[in-house]
Amino acid sequence: MKAIVLVGGEGTRLRPLTYGIPKPMVPVLNYPFLEHTIAYLKKYRIKEAVLATSYLSEAIQGYFGQLTGLGVKLIYAVEDKPLGTAGAVKNAEQHLSDTFIAFNGDIFTDLNLTKMLAFHRAKAAKVTIALTRVENPSAYGVVETESDGRVRRFIEKPSPELVSRDQVTTNWINAGIYIIEPEVLGYVPDNTHYMFESGLFPLLLQLGEPLYALKFDSGYWLDMGTPRKYLQLNCDLLLSKARSALLGTFGKDEVRYGERCTVHPSAQIIGPVIIGSNCKIGQDVCIKGPVAINSDCSLAEGVTLETAVLWQGVAIGKNAVLRHTVVGKDTTISANATLLHSAVAGSDIQALN
Ligand code: GDD
Ligand code: MG
Numbered sequence: 001m002k003a004i005v006l007v008g009g010e011g012t013r014l015r016p017l018t019y020g021i022p023k024p025m026v027p028v029l030n031y032p033f034l035e036h037t038i039a040y041l042k043k044y045r046i047k048e049a050v051l052a053t054s055y056l057s058e059a060i061q062g063y064f065g066q067l068t069g070l071g072v073k074l075i076y077a078v079e080d081k082p083l084g085t086a087g088a089v090k091n092a093e094q095h096l097s098d099t100f101i102a103f104n105g106d107i108f109t110d111l112n113l114t115k116m117l118a119f120h121r122a123k124a125a126k127v128t129i130a131l132t133r134v135e136n137p138s139a140y141g142v143v144e145t146e147s148d149g150r151v152r153r154f155i156e157k158p159s160p161e162l163v164s165r166d167q168v169t170t171n172w173i174n175a176g177i178y179i180i181e182p183e184v185l186g187y188v189p190d191n192t193h194y195m196f197e198s199g200l201f202p203l204l205l206q207l208g209e210p211l212y213a214l215k216f217d218s219g220y221w222l223d224m225g226t227p228r229k230y231l232q233l234n235c236d237l238l239l240s241k242a243r244s245a246l247l248g249t250f251g252k253d254e255v256r257y258g259e260r261c262t263v264h265p266s267a268q269i270i271g272p273v274i275i276g277s278n279c280k281i282g283q284d285v286c287i288k289g290p291v292a293i294n295s296d297c298s299l300a301e302g303v304t305l306e307t308a309v310l311w312q313g314v315a316i317g318k319n320a321v322l323r324h325t326v327v328g329k330d331t332t333i334s335a336n337a338t339l340l341h342s343a344v345a346g347s348d349i350q351a352l353n
Pocket of ligand 2: 223225
């Protein structure tokens with residue numbers, strides 16, 4: 001089976017981290033997010049994946065174009081301007097002649113695709129949507145189903161009024177993974193902005209086409225759409241709550257170093273911590289995991305770092321304290337600064353929310 005991964009969004013909610021870098025290239029434990037997704041697809045023996053790109057497409061193609069040994073052949077379907085989720089798939093229709101799987105490109109999951117395909121076939125569905133359960137469904141596509149899994153209603157991002165009037169009756173939401181029969185792309189207009197969520201799914205329901213959904217009760221699922229979720233994903237991987245085929249599993253207090261790191265003997269490092277190459281850890285620095293530090297970072301004397309992610313080339317000045325914080329590429333943090341629950345890139349700081 002082939003897959004198509006939707007990676008054309010602007011990642012606006014991840015700002016300031018995504019100024020100049022597309023969401024799929026955001027580093028997760030020092031690998032671009034999308035590389036983890038591709039490793040997951042490979043696990044299910046998917047040999048070919050279309051990347052539907054738009055915003056900052058060159059950055060994605062530049063990286064993956066040079067990578068060897070990925071094990072999945074990548075094809076690019078580039079939109080001049082974003083065509084929406086279904087429009088992006090329509091744009092790649094020539095590559096999708098058989099049953100295929102479509103993915104929102106910001107989902108980190110280990111949901112069982114073999115189980116999903118078996119369900120799709122057993123129901124003779126035209127589209128099957130994977131469902132996951134969340135506490136607050138209002139930021140997602142809410143999916144109501146019959147007892148046999150047939151979709152009754154699809155409500156994309158229900159308004160707070162709908163939720164408060166009890167019009168939203170379920171916590172099961174669209175996990176952003178679909179198995180699709182190519183013929184449904186006949187309903188999607190060419191070269192037009194068109195969404196699965198507000199366009200194709202409601203249309204299929206209206207036409208009485210077999211639209212099904214499968215509830216996944218266990219397994220890991222996260223939409224890495226905001227800095228808080230991004231930090232959580234890094235921590236979950238370090239704490240082995242989530243797993244990536246790229247990284248293997250972390251030991252409870254494990255500390256992994258890249259090449260050419262210098263660590264002052266007085267520094268205290270409590271895992272799980274991953275440190276990239278060429279990093280300098282100064283005197284009396286205290287790092288308490290889960291922490292991910294990318295390459296070329298320096299932590300001056302007396303720095304405290306706890307539950308944090310540093311991108312490449314971050315320099316932290318003496319005695320600064322950072323907790324529950326993400327710092328973007330090449331950012332300098334001044335001496336004695338205190339940063340709590342923040343996402344910082346250059347001089348731009350956002351509270352994690
Ligand atoms: N190629 C392309 N073109 N990709 C796009 C476009 C586009 O025009 N618009 C969005 N995407 C990609 C984004 O890059 C992202 O990977 C994915 O489609 C979903 O877009 P988001 O902007 O992240 O949507 P969302 O998180 O608010 O909601 C969607 O995902 C939820 C699950 O995380 C919806 O599908 C919800 O129904 C769902 O619950
Ligand atoms: Mg999303």
